[in-house]
Amino acid sequence: MIELTIEAGVAHVVMNAPDRRNALDEQALLALGDAYDRAEDAGVRALVLRGEGPGFCAGRDISGVDPREDDVIGYLSGLVTPLLQRMSAFPAPTFAAAHGACLGVGLGLLIATDVVYVADTAKIGSPFAALGATLDSGGHALFLERLGAHKTLDLIYTGRLMSGTEAVQSGLFSQVLPADEVQQATTDAAATAASGATAAFLASKRLIGRIRDERLSLWQSVALENMAQAELCDTADYREGFAAFQQKRKPRFEGR
Numbered sequence: 001m002i003e004l005t006i007e008a009g010v011a012h013v014v015m016n017a018p019d020r021r022n023a024l025d026e027q028a029l030l031a032l033g034d035a036y037d038r039a040e041d042a043g044v045r046a047l048v049l050r051g052e053g054p055g056f057c058a059g060r061d062i063s064g065v066d067p068r069e070d071d072v073i074g075y076l077s078g079l080v081t082p083l084l085q086r087m088s089a090f091p092a093p094t095f096a097a098a099h100g101a102c103l104g105v106g107l108g109l110l111i112a113t114d115v116v117y118v119a120d121t122a123k124i125g126s127p128f129a130a131l132g133a134t135l136d137s138g139g140h141a142l143f144l145e146r147l148g149a150h151k152t153l154d155l156i157y158t159g160r161l162m163s164g165t166e167a168v169q170s171g172l173f174s175q176v177l178p179a180d181e182v183q184q185a186t187t188d189a190a191a192t193a194a195s196g197a198t199a200a201f202l203a204s205k206r207l208i209g210r211i212r213d214e215r216l217s218l219w220q221s222v223a224l225e226n227m228a229q230a231e232l233c234d235t236a237d238y239r240e241g242f243a244a245f246q247q248k249r250k251p252r253f254e255g256r
Contacts, residue, residue, distance in 0.1 A: 002031035004038055009194040009255075010187075011039035011047040018053020021101050023061035029079045029105075033086055040091060045255045046194035047090060048186055049113060050097040051106075056122070059104025080105055080137055087112040088209070093193040093201050097186035098122050098164065099179055108137025110173065114205060117186045119179040122164030124172065129159040146171045197237040198255035203228040 001022075003014040013035045015022040024032070039047055051057050060075070087094065087109070096110050099119035107124060110116045118124075126135040126143075135143075135156055143152040147170055155162070168176040177185050193201065207228060211221050232238045237253045244251035 001028050002035050004035040006039065006042055006044060008191065009045040010190050011035075011042065011044040012187075013039065013047060013049045015049075015051040015057055016053075018051075020061060020063070021053065021055040021058035022051040022106070023058045023063075024105050025061040025064075026075065026079060028061070029083055033083050036086055036090060044194070045092050045196075045198050046190040047092055047094045048097065048190045049094065049109065050183060050186070051099070053100075055100025055106075056096075056098045056102045057106025057109060058101040059106050076136060080108065084108050084112040084137065091202060092198060093190070093196075093205070095186050095190045095193070097183045098124075098173070099182055103127055103161075104135075104139075105137050107139050107142075111138040111142050115189065116173040117175050117177055117182050117189070118164035118168055118173050119182040120163060120165045120176050121179045122167065123161040124164065124167045125159070125161035126156045127159050127161065129157065142172065194255075195253060196255075197235075197241060197251075197253045199235045199237055200232055203232060 001015065001017045003012075003016050005012045005014075013032070015024075015028070015032070017023070017028070036047075094114045096113040096116045097119075098110055098116055099122050102110055102118075102122055102124045104127075126139060128134055140152070143155065147155075151170075154160070162170070162172075164173075164176050167173055175185070207221070207224055210216060210224065216224070236256050237251075240253060241251050
């Protein structure tokens with residue numbers, strides 16, 4: 001179900017179970033984590049995550065789950081959360097192409113990705129009202145931060161799903177594109193990042209993570225930026241960037 005290919009320094013991780021809209025069971029979650037491990041071991045400089053078929057990922061595969069015996073903590077805390085943390089910490093820029101259903105764990109996969117391009121026809125929200133369950137995989141934090149309490153609870157209570165257009169207009173993700181263009185646009189963006197200054201990108205990725213998670217002030221953030229810039233001075237790409245500017249040519253970054 002989980003496929004990994006690597007081309008020109010970009011890892012392509014594909015969820016390929018279109019018959020169930022790429023819903024994830026325990027084995028699929030482990031396979032997804034393994035794909036990220038193998039991509040890191042290969043030293044890729046960018047990663048693209050996408051789903052085959054009519055949707056990105058419809059969440060957890062509950063087709064064979066008995067709610068009376070379900071180990072929810074084992075699934076969420078034992079499998080999902082470590083996977084999302086692993087994805088978020090991936091040592092290269094990550095991109096996702098989101099279309100169709102992006103729900104539950106599928107929404108969490110997007111939250112754990114650096115940059116998300118969304119098809120205008122995507123479906124994003126909290127469909128759990130019909131299951132007697134609640135939003136998971138980071139959805140509460142994302143929605144509250146970007147949408148506010150009232151709209152978040154409206155989505156949860158009603159089960160209404162946002163289109164990709166509404167989700168991007170609300171500030172949830174990066175860009176909205178026609179459904180037939182989103183995959184290529186995501187691939188192109190990843191290819192651009194893979195030819196860039198990887199260390200500088202990762203410095204920004206770490207900074208954004210700390211500002212978000214530690215709720216840092218402006219001046220605390222500035223102090224961290226100053227330190228990051230000083231550390232980048234010792235990288236080959238930093239020196240190459242300055243040399244290219246001074247010589248009026250395009251830089252040739254090697255990701256180090």
